[in-house]
Amino acid sequence: xxxxxxxxxxxxxxxxxxxxxxxxxxxxxxxxxxxxxxxxxxxxxxxxxxxxxxxxxxxxxxxxxxxxxxxxxxxxxxxxxxxxxxxxxxxxxxxxxxxxxxxxxxxxxxxxxxxxxxxxxxxxxxxxxxxxxxxxxxxxxxxxxxxxxxxxxxxxxxxxxxxxxxxxxxxxxxxxxxxxxxxxxxxxxxxxxxxxxxxxxxxxxxxxxxxxxxxxxxxxxxxxxxxxxxxxxxxxxxxxxxxxxxxxxxxxxxxxxxxxxxxxxxxxxxxxxxxxxxxxxxxxxxxxxxxxxxxxxxxxxxxxxxxxxxxxxxxxxxxxxxxxxxxxxxxxxxxxxxxxxxxxxxxxxxxxxxxxxxxxxxxxxxxxxxxxxxxxxxxxxxxxxxxxxxxxxxxxxxxxxxxxxxxxxxxxxxxxxxxxxxxxxxxxxxxxxxxxxxxxxxxxxxxxxxxxxxxxxxxxxxxxxxxxxxxxxxxxxxxxxxxxxxxxxxxxxxxxxxxxxxxxxxxxxxxxxxxxxxxxxxxxxxxxxxxxxxxxxxxxxxxxxxxxxxxxxxxxxxxxxxxxxxxxxxxxxx
Numbered sequence: 001x002x003x004x005x006x007x008x009x010x011x012x013x014x015x016x017x018x019x020x021x022x023x024x025x026x027x028x029x030x031x032x033x034x035x036x037x038x039x040x041x042x043x044x045x046x047x048x049x050x051x052x053x054x055x056x057x058x059x060x061x062x063x064x065x066x067x068x069x070x071x072x073x074x075x076x077x078x079x080x081x082x083x084x085x086x087x088x089x090x091x092x093x094x095x096x097x098x099x100x101x102x103x104x105x106x107x108x109x110x111x112x113x114x115x116x117x118x119x120x121x122x123x124x125x126x127x128x129x130x131x132x133x134x135x136x137x138x139x140x141x142x143x144x145x146x147x148x149x150x151x152x153x154x155x156x157x158x159x160x161x162x163x164x165x166x167x168x169x170x171x172x173x174x175x176x177x178x179x180x181x182x183x184x185x186x187x188x189x190x191x192x193x194x195x196x197x198x199x200x201x202x203x204x205x206x207x208x209x210x211x212x213x214x215x216x217x218x219x220x221x222x223x224x225x226x227x228x229x230x231x232x233x234x235x236x237x238x239x240x241x242x243x244x245x246x247x248x249x250x251x252x253x254x255x256x257x258x259x260x261x262x263x264x265x266x267x268x269x270x271x272x273x274x275x276x277x278x279x280x281x282x283x284x285x286x287x288x289x290x291x292x293x294x295x296x297x298x299x300x301x302x303x304x305x306x307x308x309x310x311x312x313x314x315x316x317x318x319x320x321x322x323x324x325x326x327x328x329x330x331x332x333x334x335x336x337x338x339x340x341x342x343x344x345x346x347x348x349x350x351x352x353x354x355x356x357x358x359x360x361x362x363x364x365x366x367x368x369x370x371x372x373x374x375x376x377x378x379x380x381x382x383x384x385x386x387x388x389x390x391x392x393x394x395x396x397x398x399x400x401x402x403x404x405x406x407x408x409x410x411x412x413x414x415x416x417x418x419x420x421x422x423x424x425x426x427x428x429x430x431x432x433x434x435x436x437x438x439x440x441x442x443x444x445x446x447x448x449x450x451x452x453x454x455x456x457x458x459x460x461x462x463x464x465x466x467x468x469x470x471x472x473x474x475x476x477x478x479x480x481x482x483x484x485x486x487x488x489x490x491x492x493x494x495x496x497x498x499x500x501x502x503x504x505x506x507x508x509x510x511x512x513x514x515x516x517x518x519x520x521x522x523x524x525x526x527x528x529x530x531x532x533x534x535x536x537x538x539x540x541x542x543x544x545x546x547x548x549x550x551x552x553x554x555x556x557x558x559x560x561x562x563x564x565x566x567x568x569x570x571x572x573x574x
Contacts (some may be wrong), residue, residue, distance in 0.1 A: 095308040102246050128167065128389040140186040149175050149189040156196050157308070160348070166385060172197040191220040191229050195236055198538040202240050203388070210240050228269075231260040235273050242280050245465050250280050268309065271300035275313040282320050290320045311340030315353040324359055330360060348389070349381030354394050362400060363550040371400045388534060391420040395433050399551055402440065402560075411440055431460035435473040441481050443559060450480055473551060475516040481557070511545070518542075538564055 027330040048055060113523040134148025152171050160166035176197060179190045194217035201210040214237050221229035234257040241250035254277050261270035278293030292316040301309045318333035336356045339407055340352035358373030381390035394417035401410040420431045438453030454477040478493035501510050518538050542564070545557055 001547055006555075058271070064077045064563040082430060087109055088569065119180075122335075126173075127151065131155065131171060132174065135171075140178055140182045142182055142186075145175070145178045145182055146186045146189055148178070149186075149193050151191075153196060160199075169200055186228050187220050187224055188229060191226065191233075191469065191497075194220070195229075196238055198240075201238070202243065205243075208431045209239065226263070226267065227260055231257040231266075231269065231273075231286045231563060234260075235269075235276055238273075238276050242276070242283055245283070247280055247284055254280070259433060267300050268306045269295045269303070271306065271313075274300065275309070275316065278313075278320070279316060282316070282323070287320050287323045293319065294320060296392070305411055306338055307344050308346060311344060311346055311353075312349055314340060315356060318360075319354075319356060327360065327364065331357065338530060347380050348384045348386050351384070351386070351393075352389055354380065354390065355396060358393075358396060362396065365554070367400050367403060370396060371543050385500050387420045391417045391433075394420065395436070399436065399555075401553060402436070406480065407440055407444065410535065411437070412439070430456050431464060431466060432469055434460060435469065435476070438473065439476055439555065442476065447480065447484060448499070451477075467500050471497040472509050474500070475513040479516045483563070509552070512550075512553045512556045515542070515545070515553065515560050518560055535564055 005119040037089070040062070114400060131148045134144035134151075137144055144496035152175055156168065156172070159171075172193060175193045176190075176398060178191065181186050194213045198210040198213040198217070201207075214233050217321055218230055218233040218237075221227075223494060234253040238253040238257070241247070254273060257273045258270065258277070261267075261273055274293050274297035278290045278297060281287070281293060289483065294313060297313055298310060298317065301313065314333050315337035318330045318337060321327075321333055322330035334353055337353045338350055338357070340492065341347075341353060354373050355377035358370045361367075361373060362370035374393050378390055378393035383389075394413050398410040398413035398417065401407075401413060414433050414437050418430060418437075434453050435457035438450045438457060441449035441453060442445075454473055457473050458470055459468075474493050474497035478490045478497065481487075481493060482490035494513075497513050501513060513574050518534065538560070542557065542560060545553065
């Protein structure tokens with residue numbers, strides 16, 4: 001078919017295939033209007049026979065035939081153009097894609113967002129190449145940089161959902177370098193790119209850099225009277241301060257954003273701000289208030305059919321419900337979140353919610369179900385390149401293996417997790433992994449290794465202000481020192497743990513510390529008669545936990561029962 005066309009016909013056919021074939025299905029009448037003397041019907045039939053296009057039944061009027069033009073046709077045509085023609089088509093194609101992205105920017109978060117995401121995915125590789133082309137032109141041109149940023153802000157939603165994160169970071173870095181190197185770029189687009197880059201930094205735990213970029217973006221929006229952009233900055237700053245546990249600063253930024261959204265009727269953004277307020281309450285232990293704010297937020301997001309945000313915040317609601325002890329409601333919310341994330345193609349968040357559902361099953365003692373969920377979460381995290389989530393899934397899977405007595409496998413998983421989670425947001429998880437590695441060495445009788453891991457874990461968790469888990473590993477460290485006969489140090493560590501828990505209430509950790517405090521009782525029993533009495537007393541106290549509903553408490557109980565059995569055996573033997 002191609003060989004029978006003259007040059008003008010080839011140029012026209014190239015235009016048709018390059019510019020019009022990328023986005024789904026088109027009617028013949030809209031593509032060709034008797035140009036260049038083409039025998040349209042015969043040409044299309046030949047392409048159908050070659051498998052380059054396929055006809056699609058649509059039920060439309062009989063004089064309109066619809067075809068889906070396959071990607072191979074575009075590649076075939078493009079390969080037969082000379083360099084000058086290819087460059088010309090590249091520019092025209094880029095302009096076409098940019099115009100599409102401008103339209104999609106308004107649609108991607110709306111009622112048709114899922115369909116729009118699917119259409120973008122059809123031409124994903126070309127979109128990425130076009131965006132990069134705008135940032136790499138030499139010399140840079142402001143119109144190309146602006147177009148590139150506008151398109152990148154649309155693609156950023158997909159990159160955040162499906163990865164790979166390395167491309168997301170690279171493109172945002174290229175965009176901001178181009179803005180810094182070139183005068184005349186749109187300052188409001190520059191501010192939006194700064195906000196997007198700061199959100200990536202927030203996910204990495206790089207809070208100071210995120211705050212610096214957000215404050216820079218906020219100054220730009222204020223200088224250009226962009227109140228909506230300023231409100232976006234305030235919400236992102238609030239999220240950053242929440243993670244830093246500076247809740248007063250977070251509330252100040254949220255109040256400003258919520259006031260603006262309520263006055264202007266930007267409902268989707270108002271829903272996101274309310275969800276951020278709920279997360280702030282949740283982090284402060286105000287789970288009842290958090291559930292209320294989440295429900296208010298979800299009602300708004302359902303109203304505007306913002307499926308991506310619904311999938312995200314349904315999962316957050318599930319976590320808050322779990323903290324209130326409403327396990328079945330939590331399970332339902334997490335399953336709905338998984339369904340929505342699967343529907344929208346958000347693989348990263350789907351994996352995160354599978355992990356949260358696994359944690360719920362783990363604490364309820366459903367170890368087999370939890371292991372399957374953690375393995376699925378790990379696969380998805382690795383697929384999208386989310387190293388922090390992959391490290392979290394490995395840690396959770398290691399805890400299941402440890403509780404099942406598979407200590408060597410648990411250690412291997414924790415070492416893998418530690419390697420993945422180094423730095424950034426993974427540092428809090430690093431603290432947990434180091435602490436549980438201490439427990440593994442403790443149970444194996446490797447005292448020096450256990451002391452080192454406990455000490456390092458406590459230091460990391462203190463730096464991250466994770467008071468609850470710091471108290472947990474202080475309790476384990478106290479238990480270790482009591483078993484080794486250093487009762488003064490054991491008592492000192494136990495008091496530090498109790499002081500931490502008194503100021504940060506957490507019944508789950510409190511019960512675990514109570515069990516670990518009984519270890520010195522066993523160690524203090526210096527005579528045979530004392531040992532028998534202490535064993536009886538400790539056994540009575542252990543009997544009040546017939547079925548522990550969380551993994552940390554079960555680990556402590558199993559160790560206390562092991563020591564109890566050893567003490568009883570020693571007394572009976574003597």
